[in-house]
Amino acid sequence: MQFASAFVGNLLEHYDTALFSFLSPFLAPLIFPDKEPLVALLLTYAIIPLGMLARPLGSLVFGYIGDKYGRGEALFLTLTGMAIVSGCIALTPTYKEIGVLAPILFCLGRILQNFLSAGETVGGAIFLLENSEEKKHDFLSGLYSASTIGGILLASLGVFLLSYYKIVDFGWRLLYLFGCLTALFGSFIRRHTKTTSFKTNLPLSFKALWIYRKPFLLIALAAGFSYANYVMALVLMNGFIPLISPLTKMQMMSVNTALLVLDFCALPLFGYLACKIGREKMMLLASLSVAICALPLCMLLKGATLSIVIGVRLFFVISGVAFFAPFYSWSQKLLPLSHRYMLISFAYAVGSQLLGGPTAAISLLLFKKTGWIASVGIYWMGLAVLTSLAIIFQGKNHDNRLSIR
Secondary structure, eight states, X not given: OHHHHHHHHHHHHHHHXXXXXXXXXXXXXXXOTTSOHHHHHHHHHHHGGGHHHHHHHHHHHHHHHHHHHOHHHHHHHHHHHHHXXXXXXXXXXXXXXXXXXXXXXXXXXXXXXXXXXXXXXXXXXXXXXXXXXXXXXXXXXXXXXXXXXXXXXXXXXXXXXXXXXXOHHHHHHHHHHHHHHHHHHHHHHHTTOOOOOOOOOHHHHHHHHHHTHHHHHHHHHHXXXXXXXXXXXXXXXXXXXXXXXXXXXXXXXXXXXXXXXXXXXXXXXXXXXXXXXXXXXXXHHHHHHHHHHHHHHHTTOTTXXXXXXXXXXXXXXXXXXXXXXXXXXXXXXXXXXXXXXXXHHHHHHHIIIIIITTHHHHHHHHHHHHOOGGGGGHHHHHHHHHHHHHXXXXXXXXXXXXXXX
C-alpha cells in the first residue's frame, strides 16, 4: 500500500506538470499568435520556469507539514491541489478568445502547479525509503524515479496521439481533464496513508537549514543538473530540432515517447547498478560525460537525419538516467531524519527551478544571439562541470541519526 501510494501519486503529479512542456510547441501559436514561430516558442518555454519562486515556497510549506504532521498529510494535500489546478487549466481560454489574459492565466496555472508539486516529488521518495530496508534504497530510488518518467511518458504519449490524429488544437484540454480525474483518485488513496511525524517548529527547521547548508547546496546543484538533463533530452529537442532540420514536431514526439519508455525501464536498472558500483561514482561518471560530450553532440544536430537525432538524444537520456537513479537515496544520506522532508524538498525546488528550469529558454536564447548550433549545450555543460566538481569535493555524509538540538 505504501509503495503504491508513493508510486501512483508521483506518476500522476508528473503527468500533470509535464503536459505543458510537451504541449509547448503546439500551444505557442495559440498563446502568442502574433509572434514569429521561434519567438513564440521561446516565450512559451519561458513560462515553464515560472515556478522559480512558487516551487521553493511550496517546498517550505509542504516540507514543514510533512515533518510536523506526517508525510501522508502533506502528500494528500499536494495531489488534491494538483487535481484542482489541472481542471482549471483545461478550461483556460486561448489568446483568440480573451487576448493577453490567456498567457497570464497559463502562467498562473504553472505557478500553482509548481507550488503544489514541490512537496510531492521528494516527499513521496522520502516516504517510500523511510519505510523500506536500507539495502534496497538505491534500487527503490531508481524505481521511484521510474514513476516520474511513467507520468512524463503518459503525458508524451497523449500529446503524440493528439498530434498524430491532428486534434491537438482542442484535444489538449482533454489531457488536462484526464489528469484532474486521475489525480483525484490518487488523492483518495493518499487519504488513508499514515506516516511518521516529528515535534518540530519553523525556527528549528530554519536552524537546520543553516547548519546543513553545505549538503543543502550540494543537493540543490545536483537537482539543477538533473533537471537540465531532462529538459535537454525530453523538452527542448521537441521544439528546437524542427527549427533547424527537416524533421517535424510529430516525429520528435514519437522519438520522445520511445526515449521515455527506455528511460522508464533503465531507471530501476541503474538504481541496481548503483548498489554495486557506488552511487557517488555513478553520478560523477554521468556528470563528467555530459561535461565532455555536450557541445560536440549538439553540433551534430543542424540538418540532422532522424538516426543522428535519435543517437544524440539517446546519450542525453542515458547520462540523465545514470545520474538521477540513485539521487533520492544519495540525498537522504546527507540530512537528518527529523528535518529531511523540508530540507531536501527545498533544496530540490531551488536547484530544479533556479538552475534547471530556465534551461530551455536560456539555450534557445543563446542560439538566437549567436547562431551557433552548439551554443544550446553551453549552459547544460556548465552545470555538468560544476556538479562534477561538487561531487568530487563532497565531504563525508552527515549521520542520518543526528537531530538538531
